[in-house]
Amino acid sequence: MQPVQRCVIIGGAEIRRYQRIRESLRKDDWLVYCDGGLKHIPEIGREPNLIVGDFDSHEKPETDIETIVLPREKDDTDTVYAVKEAVRRGYREFLLVGVTGERFDHTFGNISLLLYLDSLDIPARILDDYSEMSVxxxxxxxxxxxxxxxxxxxxxxxxxxxxxxxxxxxxxxxxxxxxxxxxxxxxxxxxxxxxxxxxxxxxxxxxxx
Amino acid sequence: MQPVQRCVIIGGAEIRRYQRIRESLRKDDWLVYCDGGLKHIPEIGREPNLIVGDFDSHEKPETDIETIVLPREKDDTDTVYAVKEAVRRGYREFLLVGVTGERFDHTFGNISLLLYLDSLDIPARILDDYSEMSVxxxxxxxxxxxxxxxxxxxxxxxxxxxxxxxxxxxxxxxxxxxxxxxxxxxxxxxxxxxxxxxxxxxxxxxxxx
Structure with a gap:
């Protein structure tokens, strides 16, 4: 049986308007924090269901929460891996936050995930401090x-x-x-x-x- | 005869590393400041050769420098207009600064200008706080x-x-x-x-x- 919850991916980019993120979350969202995204836990106020990262930008936390440790040398970024993993686990709706800003290459790589998910007929949105994006x-x-x-x-x-x-x-x-x-x-x-x-x-x- | 100088377009996005911009400028660059980009004059330390804008984000300056006042309702953004105007005037090399960051739609619209200029066989680069971009x-x-x-x-x-x-x-x-x-x-x-x-x-x- 497929999960009916939405998967929320939290990346390590800067977030200024946490209030908007908090208001967008649903009680039963399944949250994946990616590496540097872990710094957002206090302001987002929700614990991870899954942690994914090569931990080059945040220390690997000591926790019982399921954690996937990725190698540093890989084709996929932590965020791309997290999205693919959630798709493998059957999630069929996505919200991505903390995935845009600063380095354009990372930003655009993450926005391209909306195209990837669209090609699988999976609805997905990115929320940042300025906008909401979808395909x-x-x-x-x-x-x-x-x-x-x-x-x-x-x-x-x-x-x-x-x-x-x-x-x-x-x-x-x-x-x-x-x-x-x-x-x-x-x-x-x-x-x-x-x-x-x-x-x-x-x-x-x-x-x- | 075509100008042999390079055209530098300065947009209104945030710039943190001005030093890099200053070091990238050539003495004979032809500088176009677009609307909000005017706020960068003190840190960039170079006067405009041309000012372009609808002046929705910066006051129209009192100056003798050539100024093109655009309508607020238009298909092209100020930056797109500035690039097209410089192409019309014969410039065949471009550097764009202050054109990425914050709103992704503006950022990507400006990055698309690199494709536009490439299609005219005009070399162009964007410089921001994190990277240098080209096609x-x-x-x-x-x-x-x-x-x-x-x-x-x-x-x-x-x-x-x-x-x-x-x-x-x-x-x-x-x-x-x-x-x-x-x-x-x-x-x-x-x-x-x-x-x-x-x-x-x-x-x-x-x-x-």
Whole structure:
């Protein structure tokens, strides 16, 4: 039987707005702290269900909690390993926090995990201090007017047949290329819910808070 | 006749290591400050040659320096406009600073400018507090062993026939997909210079300082 809980992955990037993370957590979330992410335990206020890391950025804790110690030389980062492990264990919904900021290569590698999970039909979101990110593909996305802005980015090469409704800058059957990202800082019309459709390819939806 | 100087675009993102920026500047660089980027003038220590902005994040300065005032409602961000304007004026080499960090949508939109400039055969780099970024495409790239790490990211969909030489994790005719970014945190072999080749598509090269 598959777990019905959501898996929350906590990475080691800086978090300033802990309140938002705490409010986003569900009581029955299954929490994986990755290496440097362990420093967030006091502010997040929830113990790990699993710890994963090569412990190059945080000391390996003395604990009875299940801990997977990874080698330092490996293809996958701790966060990528943690996501794959949770998928192996049957988790079918993900929230990732503490995975963006500072080094862009790590940030983008972690955002690419949204594409990986999308390819497995697994819904996933990243929450950081500025935004909530998810992938728009086969399933149309909705954006509430509580967002100050929303952006659509081509991060995977193909994004065609894009339609945006109920937004300040609407679009019908448009294309956004990797070279020309004109889908930044759109706004939902007041009192409405914007809809985003992609016919071919995928987009990163960034809801700015 | 085309200008032979390099164009430096200064955006409004946070900069902590100004010393690196100052050391990277050439005496004859042509400097464009974009809106919020104006706050960096004292630490960068160089006056603008051009100011561009809709002035939603910085007051429009009282100055004789050429200033392009953009409307707030537009497809392009101030930074994108500035790059296009400099291309129109004939600049054929770019350095972008203060363009990454905080909001990911702005960060990635600006990194996409490297793809745009590459498509025009214009060499361009982004410098931030953690790394130097550039696009690898038709021309092989070299990575000095002074870098602590280097990463290769697929940000545009296609990156095939990748070869990496003189690195801890070498690769021959490999592929990196948008979904599985295993090219993070490679290392140059001590005393050597790594080489990166891409036969089909493009990669973002991130040299971590």
């Amino acid at each position: 728009v593909s086969r399933v149309p996305a909705e954006v509430e007017d509580s967002c100050s802005y929303f952006s659509l980015l081509n991060i995977s090469g193909t994004a065609k047949g894009i339609s945006i409704r109920n937004a300040k800058y609407p679009l019908t059957d448009g294309e956004i290329t990797s070279e020309y990202q004109y889908g930044i800082s759109n706004e939902v019309l007041p009192g409405r819910t914007a809809q985003v459709y992609v016919r071919e390819g995928r987009l990163l939806l960034v809801k700015v808070i | 690898v495409s038709r021309v092989p790239a070299e990575v000095e062993d002074s870098c602590s790490y280097f990463s290769l990211l697929n940000i545009s969909g296609t990156a095939k026939g990748i070869s990496i030489r003189n690195a801890k994790y070498p690769l021959t005719d490999g592929e990196i997909t948008s979904e599985y970014q295993y090219g993070i945190s490679n290392e140059v072999l001590p005393g050597r210079t790594a080489q990166v080749y891409v036969r089909e598509g493009r990669l973002l090269l991130v040299k971590v300082i």
